[in-house]
Amino acid sequence: MMISAASRPPLIISTEPSHVDLHRLKDLYAACNISGHRLRREGAAEPVDPRKLRIAVANSFVVVSVFCRPIDSSSSGAFIQRMLPLTHWNGELVGFGRASSDSSLTASIHDVMVIPSLRRLGIGRMILKRLIRVLTSKDIYDIAALCDKNERLFFGACGFGDDMLNSTTMMYTRSSSNNAHQGQLIL
């Protein structure tokens, strides 16, 4: 059940890649317990690799960031903070989402996340709708997302559904990349 948007703290949403502060993004990934890897790997619960995160964000077709006005309890700073307009560099990164694409036919949505304390306020939905809006504005309508059981409810509520063509989702699950390739492949 969604609390009304009126009770949400002030937010701004941005699709500008230069607004993505990789340091804070890494913290957000950690706060949401997301490592970037879809399947559980050995040595699970690993934090997201910052170098790979940088590459992934750089090569994502769309990135969406949501910033929130930080709540500063000390009264001296609070007044000034409320006066300043909320921007990407003085706000706190509380939500994120990205999509990779071939820029014309298909897109895949990854890593949609909101910090735990601000969930169920419609922020995730906002992120997803913005991702879709940018993609459809570029004429990309084949938008896919890999969802586990919990995410399915979220994506389902945002207009996603099972494949109309009844395709089966499959993922490669053989030896992880850490293992040396023992010549198991032909050629």
Add this chain to the structure above:
Amino acid sequence: MIFGLYGSLIIRSQQRQVNSSSQIFLPENMKTLACSQPVSTFDSRRQVPDQLLFPRNFNCGLPSGVSRRFKIYHQPKSSFWESIRSGFEKNSTIQVIEPASEDGLEEESLLDEFVLSERTLPDGSVEKIIFSSGGEVNVYDVQELCDKVGWPRRPLSKLAAAIKNSYMVATLHSMNHVPGSDENGKRKLIGMARATSDHAFNATIWDVLVDPSYQGQGLGKALVEKIIRALLQRDIGSISLFADSQVVDFYQNLGFQADPEGIKGMFWYPSY
């Protein structure tokens, strides 16, 4: 309604100069080609049995940097305050990243081409199957191949852009050579596969197809395995695809698992 949208796209693209790198060949008049066929929006992902997979061009090494064009990432303009703040913070990882050096990590030469197999035909000519990646892709040939395997038509310009901006595109060509003559025959596209990726964590394989007359030779299997190996070499761990029911077994034999850990793919459906 979707068809109308594509129709208007084609008209628009006629007016603007479509960026034709030497690698993608586009027709003069795309309108007649595209609008005469019904268009489906959901066919990119179909991995149907008639289409085996052949990675053709591993595109991430495009020397001209054209594929970078569609990447929205700009050089982060480190604002004045950010640069001061980063100077003060101790373990700050904020840094001004030059796109060039960043791409330099990936700009390995990925043009790869070799002969996969050779066989002698009854008429004495030698037919080579050539695997290639990162090389030229003729979008007309791809469209023709899609017709052969029975896929609905997609707008040519979109297909060309998709191929150009895929992380990996691998192809198979057949080339006939008559022994005794100096020249090689024409290359014919007989298989293709492409994969999109964020270059770090996830990749999805789309559009895997092989000419029906060349199927059943293990070519498709080799293609998929090549793509997988190349992706794993780059430590891209999540490789996914959406398979039609008839090809689920084919992919299972290659190491794919259906709905692993309960993860399913969902697709966006606009509600009008």
